[in-house]
Amino acid sequence: MKCFEIPLCPLLKVTRMNKQKLNSKIRHCTRVINEYILYIVKSGELKLLQNGKEFTLLPGDMYIFNLGEMQQPLENVNCEFYYLHFDIYGVKELDISDEEYSDAIWQRKANFLKEDIYGISSYDYIKVILKQKMHFDDVNTIDGFLKVFDQNPIAYGYNTPEWRLNVSNAASRLLMKIEDKCFENSNQDFYKKSGIVYDNVKRIVEYIEEHYKENFDSKCIERDLLINFDYANRIFRKHFGYSIIKYRNRLRINTARVLLGEKSMREIATEVGFSDVYYFSRCFKKYEGVSPSEYKRYTLGLKKADDLVED
Secondary structure, three states: OEEEEEEOOOOOEEEEEEEEEEOOOOOOOOEEOOOEEEEEEEEEOEEEEEOOEEEEEOOOEEEEEOOOOEEEEOOOOOEEEEEEEEEOOOOEEEEOOHHHHHHHHHHHHHHHHHOOOOOOHHHHHOEEEEEOEEEOOOHHHHHHHHHHHHHOOOOOOOOOHHHHHHHHHHHHHHHHHHHHHHHHHHOHHHHHHHHHHHHHHHHHHHHHHHHOOOOOOHHHHHHHHOOOHHHHHHHHHHHHOOOHHHHHHHHHHHHHHHHOOOOOHHHHHHHHOOOOHHHHHHHHHHHHOOOHHHHHHHHOOOOOOOOOOOO
């Protein structure tokens, strides 16, 4: 199964995003494609010669045309389709099975959750994997996709830098929505099992991010998330490599790093949830490999750290 892995950062370059109606007087153009093109057929049949071979798309079909492909009209047709022309550096062609497709998406989503919220490496996981040919039977799903085109056209009267940014963002979100639906449809059993686990892990992450400054325990997790703590800790450790409590401390230290140039160590320790400043210093060194004062001097480029207590 041919797929495209499409990064969405730094910015999807969208050159065309609109719709087209074909009839006996208006035919598809002849061209060699110099960018990636996504077609979504709303009604009728779209018949083309693709690299010299007959090619037909029906209502609900989506197709991504690759760079260098030749398109020619096959015959006069009555058809309405939507199109998105885009390009971005780093697109990869993949030949994978349905199971590999589902697993790749799941792993990327799980890896994104592991990333430091204050770091830039999380942007490496903002991408999609789309099948070259897709089909959706649900009319509401298709209408939801097409609504994005109607609300974000590239046309005269809309050409401003701000509008182009809006279009790029809208197109990126559209591709993410399409991937979500493909993931859901590609392997229902896998989606249900992995989806439940992913949703639970995501709920746990969101809970920790909201309460990491508090000294919550297993009873708090079970009460607030209505989930068995042993199960929660097990699936969390499986995907993150460490326990819920260690992840909480990781978030505390991440926040502390940001505050080191602004406040004293005692103030920082209290703000991020540590009641003991010396325990905070030990935890900081455990996670960062250096004490807070060393981190402030060498990482932040400050010569003095008199307000910090050495380990």
